[in-house]
Amino acid sequence: MLKKTTLIVIMVFLLFFLPLASQAQEKSLFISGFAFYPMDSETIWESNSGVIWIEPTSPKGKLRAPVFLPEGAIIKKVILRYKTQGDDITFSMTLYRRNMYTDVEQVMASMIAPLAVNYVNLATYSIAYRTVNNSGYCYYVVIDIPPSARAARIAGVKILYE
């Protein structure tokens, strides 16, 4: 009788804890457009309602934002929320990591944003060095907007990780 009870209890325990243990939950880091900042002081930019854009007259067009993720996190997906204006041509978004000891900068993910009249989410699953190592690296996103795409609106970058 005791054995039977013990078995039932073990089963209850397993039912309770097995889902919790296997729940390598997907989490999100959502970097708003307001977290981005020009990489050059000559840049003419503006932001509003969590969206940032470069003025068409700006001589420079690069934006950057730091990325803070938990140690050991595994990056699964990177999503860019944006829209282009009129006949803008494309621009690029790149996620980098930089080594604190060797100063080597490495591309982890990169996307070319095509024309989009309305806001769209552009995603990539193609990620190199996907395990976060904060002891050796810092992480950041760079958006490079060429002169002909300067009015593009950047609403944010979402990073999905486990």
Added chain:
Amino acid sequence: MIKKSFLVLALIFLLMFFPSIIQAQTKSLFIPAYAFLKKKNEPIFGYEAGYIWLKETSPITQALVAQVQLPEGAIISKILIRYLDNGDSGLQLELYRRNMYNDKEQYLAQFSSLGSDPSWRMGEDSSITFPKVSNSGYCYYLHLGMYGRGLDYRFAGIKILYVEQQGGE
């Protein structure tokens, strides 16, 4: 004998789950003034001793913004603002969220400074709309409007109090 083993198991259950039940502690995210960024290139801000102010040489009525990153499922209970306003209600701080799929911006909390005092003060707002954090759908940010120039209007940071939920949403 059966009763005894049940008792032991009940105790184990309690020991395992009781701490997580009582652990609904209030935590803080302290965002310093130095984390705030300009919204556009015109304004001229000064940064000193952990606070920020709009310089007299800057165009009037400018704003700063800061990213907010809170744990998934956290419940925001209050915002506390450290400021100095010796003028005429020259600072206004708002906490917003923006949806990633429909681009809707919603306001969560707001504080307007009280003027005419040369000392540092603490402002707060505990009436939070949409207090539950959802990082999968929203990004969160602060908007600080500075309507007065010079050292009579200073901002030193904001503390967001929240309760972290076990397991998130």
